[in-house]
Amino acid sequence: MNRKIGLFFGTFNPIHIGHLIIANHMAEFSDLDEVWLVVTPHNPHKKKSTLLDNHHRLDMVYKACEGYEHLRPSNVEFNLPKPNYTSTTLAHLQEKYPTNEFCPIMGEDNLKTFHKWKNYDVILENHEIYVYPRISGGKVENEFKDHPKIKRVDAPVVEISSTFIRRAVKDGKFIKPLLNQSVWDYIKLMNFYR
Known part of the structure; x- marks a missing residue:
């Protein structure tokens, strides 16, 4: 059976409730059958010092996805060559699961720079892209504005950032409402971000 899988990188x-709200909305209110939350090993644009080990972040995604029928954690990028690109991940998944259709999910802000992605044209040729709104995104007025492969999903706008959460934890703030209960418990247990 051909399944349509959204990939939320x-x-x-x-992981926080903003991620879960968007992933769940995509799974429930679009034609996607499932959303895989793909934990990226290390983004060269982010400072590595604040990045927890891959397995800890994957553990938190597993904990956060419990009880969500259509959300699935994925560590597919952990074993791909570095630096890794979305186009490589998509090619790998398509080869491994040839009957599935894989669709990247991105915020509107990322669409603005999508033309700078490696092999973006190949991605667009072979995959639909699901876009959710961002306050900071602004409207996209480039070649992707009315592209037939770009599906806009009117998801709730959630402006919570992991950076804000890490800072708040470090400052001893009580931010339990922003996290899934088991993720909150895990962060406290492991003494992360302090």
């Missing part, structure tokens, strides 16, 4: 450092 992130360092998830940590």
Whole structure:
């Protein structure tokens, strides 16, 4: 059976309710059958010092996805050559699961720079891209504005950042409402971000 899988990439450092709201909305209110939360090993644009080990971030994504029928954690990028590009991940997944259709999910802000991605034209040729709104995104007025492969999903706008959460934890703030209960417990247990 041909299944349509949304791929929601992130360092998830940590995963928070904003990620879950968007992923779940994509799974429930679009034609995607499932959303895989793909934990990216290390983004060269992010400072590595604040990035928890891959397995800790994956553990948190597993904990956060419990009870969500259509959300699945994925570590597919952990074993791909570095630096890794979305186009490589898509090619790998398509080869491994030839009957599935894989669709990257991105915020509108990322669409603005999508033309700078490695092999972006190949991605667009072979995959639909699902876009959710961002306050910081602004409207995209470039070649992707009315592209037939770009599907806009009117998801809730959630402006919570993992950076904000890490800072708040470091400052001893009580931010439990921003995290799934088991993720909150795990961060406290492991003494992360302090």
